[in-house]
Amino acid sequence: MTADPARSRRVRAFVFLAVMLLAVGGSVAYVARAYGDRVRASSGPDRADTAADLAAVTARPHVVFRSTAPGPAEGHVAAVPVDAAGGPRAVTPAVCDRVYATRAHAVCLAAEATLNARTYRVRVLDPGWTSGHDLFRTPGLSSRTRLSPSGALVATTAFVYGDSYNSPGKFSTRTTITPVGDTRAGTDLENYTLTIDGRVTRNPDRNFWGVTFADDETFYATAATGRHTYLVRGSVRARTLTALRRDVECPSLSPDGTRIAFKKHGTLADGEWRLAVYDLRTTRETLTAETRSVDDQAEWLDDTHLLYGLRTGPVKSGTTDIWTVDASGGGTPRIFIPQGWSPSVIR
Amino acid sequence: MGRVYVSLRDRPAGDAGDTPGPGAVRRRVASTVVLLGLVSMFTDVSSEMVAAVLPLYLTAELGLGYVAYGFLDGAYQGVSALVRMLGGYASDRTGAAKWIAVLGYGVSAVSRLAMLPAHAFLAITAVVTADRLGKGLRTAPRDAMIAAASRREDLGRAFGVHRALDTVGAALGPLVAFGLLAAVPGGYDSVFVVSFAVAAIGVALLVLFVPARRALPAARLRARGILRELTGRRLRRPVVACALLGAVTVGDGFLYLSLQQRTDLDATFFPLLYVGTNTVYLLLAVPLGHLADRLGRARVLVGGHVALLAAYLVAGGPVPGVAAVVATLVLLGGFYAATDGVLPALVSPLVADEARASGIAAAQTAVVVARFASSVAFGALWAVSGPGTGLVVFAALLGVVLPAAAWLLRSAEAGR
Numbered sequence: 001m002t003a004d005p006a007r008s009r010r011v012r013a014f015v016f017l018a019v020m021l022l023a024v025g026g027s028v029a030y031v032a033r034a035y036g037d038r039v040r041a042s043s044g045p046d047r048a049d050t051a052a053d054l055a056a057v058t059a060r061p062h063v064v065f066r067s068t069a070p071g072p073a074e075g076h077v078a079a080v081p082v083d084a085a086g087g088p089r090a091v092t093p094a095v096c097d098r099v100y101a102t103r104a105h106a107v108c109l110a111a112e113a114t115l116n117a118r119t120y121r122v123r124v125l126d127p128g129w130t131s132g133h134d135l136f137r138t139p140g141l142s143s144r145t146r147l148s149p150s151g152a153l154v155a156t157t158a159f160v161y162g163d164s165y166n167s168p169g170k171f172s173t174r175t176t177i178t179p180v181g182d183t184r185a186g187t188d189l190e191n192y193t194l195t196i197d198g199r200v201t202r203n204p205d206r207n208f209w210g211v212t213f214a215d216d217e218t219f220y221a222t223a224a225t226g227r228h229t230y231l232v233r234g235s236v237r238a239r240t241l242t243a244l245r246r247d248v249e250c251p252s253l254s255p256d257g258t259r260i261a262f263k264k265h266g267t268l269a270d271g272e273w274r275l276a277v278y279d280l281r282t283t284r285e286t287l288t289a290e291t292r293s294v295d296d297q298a299e300w301l302d303d304t305h306l307l308y309g310l311r312t313g314p315v316k317s318g319t320t321d322i323w324t325v326d327a328s329g330g331g332t333p334r335i336f337i338p339q340g341w342s343p344s345v346i347r
Numbered sequence: 348m349g350r351v352y353v354s355l356r357d358r359p360a361g362d363a364g365d366t367p368g369p370g371a372v373r374r375r376v377a378s379t380v381v382l383l384g385l386v387s388m389f390t391d392v393s394s395e396m397v398a399a400v401l402p403l404y405l406t407a408e409l410g411l412g413y414v415a416y417g418f419l420d421g422a423y424q425g426v427s428a429l430v431r432m433l434g435g436y437a438s439d440r441t442g443a444a445k446w447i448a449v450l451g452y453g454v455s456a457v458s459r460l461a462m463l464p465a466h467a468f469l470a471i472t473a474v475v476t477a478d479r480l481g482k483g484l485r486t487a488p489r490d491a492m493i494a495a496a497s498r499r500e501d502l503g504r505a506f507g508v509h510r511a512l513d514t515v516g517a518a519l520g521p522l523v524a525f526g527l528l529a530a531v532p533g534g535y536d537s538v539f540v541v542s543f544a545v546a547a548i549g550v551a552l553l554v555l556f557v558p559a560r561r562a563l564p565a566a567r568l569r570a571r572g573i574l575r576e577l578t579g580r581r582l583r584r585p586v587v588a589c590a591l592l593g594a595v596t597v598g599d600g601f602l603y604l605s606l607q608q609r610t611d612l613d614a615t616f617f618p619l620l621y622v623g624t625n626t627v628y629l630l631l632a633v634p635l636g637h638l639a640d641r642l643g644r645a646r647v648l649v650g651g652h653v654a655l656l657a658a659y660l661v662a663g664g665p666v667p668g669v670a671a672v673v674a675t676l677v678l679l680g681g682f683y684a685a686t687d688g689v690l691p692a693l694v695s696p697l698v699a700d701e702a703r704a705s706g707i708a709a710a711q712t713a714v715v716v717a718r719f720a721s722s723v724a725f726g727a728l729w730a731v732s733g734p735g736t737g738l739v740v741f742a743a744l745l746g747v748v749l750p751a752a753a754w755l756l757r758s759a760e761a762g763r
Contacts, residue, residue, distance in 0.1 A: 012555040019551040023544035030540045034531045159402070204726055 046071030048339050050078070052090035057081055058127075061347050063307070064101040067091060068320045069339035077108070077129065082301070082345065085337050092129035098143065100344045104151030105132070105180070112137070122156055124180055135178055136185045144250065144297050147180075148213035153236070154178050155211030155219070156185075175208040175221065177236060189241065192234065194223060196243040201225060208232075208241075210250035210297050212260075220251045220260060231260065231278065245278065250297040252306075254327070255347070261298040261306050261327065268293070275308060277327050286329040299343050304328065307336055307343045379496035380505045382557050383489060384512030389549030390452055391513055394478065395520025396542040397459060400528065404535045405471070428715050430483030435708025438488035442567045444704055445492065445559040451485025452553055454478070456546035462539040486711065491704035494695040495560060502695060503644055506688030507636020514629045518622065568701045576702035577709050581759065585694050586713045588755035592652055593717025595744045597725050597737075599624060599679055602662045605734035606672050609662075620676060627680020628687075635684045636692065644693035645756035649749065651685025654678045656745045663738025690714075693760060 048069035057079045067078040067089060077099050078089040096108035097120070106125045122145070125132035135154060144157040157175045178186030189208035194201050203225045211221045216236065223232045223241060231248035232241040249263040258280055263273035264287070272293040277286045288306065298308045306327050311320045322343045324336035337343065434451060438444040458478040465471045490506075497505035523545075524538050531537050568576070576582065603620045639647035658678035661671050691707060698706030728737040 016551055016555050020548060023547050027541045027544040031527065031531060031534070031537045034534045034537045038531055038534070204729060 041070045042072055042074060044071060046073050048073070049088040050091045052080065052088040054079065054090040054092060054129075057090040058346075061345070063301075063322075063337065063343050063345050064099060064106065065322060065337060065340040065343040066096060066099055067339065068341050077106070077125075078340070080337060082347075086335070089337075089340075094125055094129045096123075096342075098145055098342045100145050100147055100342070101346060102147045102149060102151045102344075103127075103346055105147075106344075107135075107145050107147055107154050107156075108132070109145055109156065120158065122154065122178075122185075124154070133183075135180070135183060138174065138176075138185060144175075144210050146211050146213060146297075148216050148219075150216055152180055152216050153213065154180055154186075155213070155221075157209040157211070159209075173207045173209045175211060177211065177219070187239065189221065189223075189234070192239045192241045194225075194232065194241045194243070196223075196225070196230060212251050212253045212297070214253055214257055220253055222249045222251060222262075229265070231262065244280075245283075248278065249273065251278075252298045252300060254300050254303055256303050259327065261300065263294060263296075271295075275306065275325065277306075277329070286327075288325045288327065288329055288333075289331055290323070290325045290333045292333075299345060300327070301336070301345055302347075307345070309341045309343070374498070374501060376501070376505050376508045377496040379557055380493050380509055381512075382552060383493055383496075384509040386452065386549045386553045386557070387489070387509065387513040388516035388519075389545050389552065390455065391516030392520045392523060393459060393542045393546035393549065394455065394482070395517050396524040396538055396545070397462065397478075399521035399524045400535060400538055401475075428483065428712055430480050431486055431712055431715075432705075432708045434484040435487030435491070435704040435706075436573065437484075438491060438704035439568060439573055439702050440570070442561055443559065444488035444495075445553070445557060445561075447488040448485045448492065449550065449554055451481045451483070451488070452546070452550045454481035454484070456481075456543060456550050459539050459543035459546055463536055487704045487708035490691050490707050491695075492557070492560075494691070494703060494707075495700070499696055500640055502692035503636035503639035503647070503689055504633060505636070506692045507633040507639075507684070510636075510684075510688040511629050511632040514625050514632065518625050518629070566701055568699075573702045573705050576699050577705055579698075581697045581762070582694070582706055582709065584755040584759040585690075585697065586710050588752040588759075589690065589710055590713045590717045591748050591752050591755075592745075593714040594721050595741055595748050596655065596718050596721055597659065597741050598718070598722045601722070601725055601729065601734070602658060602675060602679065602738075605662050605738060606675055608734060610668060610672060620672075623673075623676035624680045624683070627677050628683040629680075631681055631684035632688060635681070636688050639685075639689045639692060643757070643760060644689050645753065645760045647685050648689050648693060648756060649753045651682045651689070652745065652749055652752070654685065655682040656742050656749070658682065659738045659742035659745065663735045663742070693756065697759060 046069060048067065048071070050067075050071075050073050061082040062079045063082060063085055064077060064079050067073050067076050073091045075095050075097075077092045077094040077096055079092070080087065080089050094106075094108055095110060097111050098109040100107050105127060106129075108123045108125050110121050110123060112119050112121050120138050122135040122138060123132050124135060138156060138158040143159060144155075146155045147153065148155075155175065155177050157173055159173055174185075175189045176185045176187060177189070178184075189211075190206060194206060205225055207224045209222050209224075211219050211234075213219045219234045219236065221232055221234055221241070223230045223243060228246055229249050230243040231245045231251055232243050234241045247264055247266060248260070249265065252261045253259075254261070260278045260280060262276055262278060264276040264285075265273050268274070273295060275288045275290045275294040275298060277288065278284075279286075290308075292310065294308050294310060296309045298306045301307050301324060304327055305324050307322055307324050309320055310323050319339050320341045321335045322337040322340040323333050325331060325333040434447055438447045441447070455478045458474050458481065461474045461477070462471070465474050493505055493509055494502060523541070527534060527538050527541060599621075606620070635647060635651075655678070658675050661678065662675045664671070690710065694706060694710045695703060725737060725741060728740060732740070
């Protein structure tokens, strides 16, 4: 306890210097290595066959998706023919985190890092994939987007965590439906009139996400309030939402307009869902043969098959693939497009 | 985004100190206070780095759904209130405030590294909870150390200096994190590693350079003595005043949201509102702390709440616009600068030195619990009547409560 104070001070200064050196040196080394890995991965050869011809692929029925194969094309929008989906892909110049395409055009959500937060740019891309125009920017995490079949309306969902900053345990979503020609985000679904079990609810914890369009007037989406989620049918003109059924998230309407593919939470653990199909005519619900947890808005390949993104393997070295499974509940899931994400089918 | 917590950031107590230069009008703040400020700065850089990227990491990288994030957010915010009392009590009982604080800072630092292998929802919840536990544990002993190292008449400025450094860290953290993500896209592991390194520097500063003033066993209070101090009438009045004021304090997130809805502000500016408030807070923390030492802490604290009342009226008033946005941010920043560090400066001389950390913790907990209740109530009011009316109602409530709280605070400060 009675050590020489000057010596003790020197020792402490030396120890602190060592900690500083370790901390700064270790950080720099770690980040430099991560940066190097990143550069190598994106400059090496593409890990997927990108030899397909874009014009030839898009002339036939095809699937547009985000390519997640490591290499220079990672993050680019790509396309494969429906009848040769596992084969070579045609890569477009567009880079998107989430993409959805119709014959008319595509909508592209691209992350933009600002100084202290993350925002997304919502862009409409022309069929050539090189030109387009910005619709608007949205804060938070943008994760769902759909175009109406005519291409006239864009729906986007952003997960905004700033909103619920001071309300512990809350999160909020901002889902808007915007005409493609506009440059401002359209009406937030929170401004629509929501009716559940015949009663209008104005609960402040209302949240909406995952729009799927029937046409330019009718759409389906997820509404959440209290501890429940609902499938709602919406009217663009009347600005109304009517709850049809409980425990439905991220609906996706079949091409024939009769069924809804969705994520069912049921009694699973937090953050887990099963992929299921709800028949609007018979109100019957069918679980698909996919038993792994699916957190994606499914897309219909045709009237009998679903497409959905799934992450497999460990977070760092794992991949995201686009899988397919029968909508009827039978069959077995299989990979439809390896190393892809965010599929949309152009028939 | 730099953050101003709805909870009080920290809380202290105390009087005599080791500051040199008696007689000087503007004495230098004790080196211990500056050191603790730097420790907080490094730790806040570290924790805000993780907080800023956590939603992105969970949803975009790990693919956990929104609902899972909401659940986690609740765990993130809710854990520390009880542990805060425990940290204050343990600090007083053992007389080793520094080592309780080291434990708190250390747990949070190590939790950054634990983020690396934690990929499952439960594992991440556990790591985030550990971080919050560390924060709860360290706050009261740390503030007690600030108070112990400062002269009674300089407490306001000492806490102002600490809070200013702390806020610098909160503002820098997100910048560092998003800068890293820009350089290494998807490099969340880099963010966690750098965050750990920064936190380790903070802990090293604390362990190596902040003096441990271990109280002699004879000078320590037993559990009953601490309880007597906590329930004593000198502390009771400011604690009741804190609870009253906290119960009509609307979280700044609501104010921003109201501004955004009513002014049609581009939603991407939202994070900048936090930066604006923090910048004002940062600039005013020291001057207002100094002012509190000269004019009276109760007076400045009440003045801060007048600024808050004005902020409600501007944000909820009839003419929102860019000027209203700027005015709200300035008023809100001024409110934090006039209260966050000033309250502990007011409370700490009212408790015996041996129960200082517990007294601080009690006042902090009162405010946090009251503000939580207030945010629930305001959320309900917002739903029924909309943001404008809600803010005007809360302004009226604050106007009613303020004179009573002012009387309680001023009489407590005057020792009547």
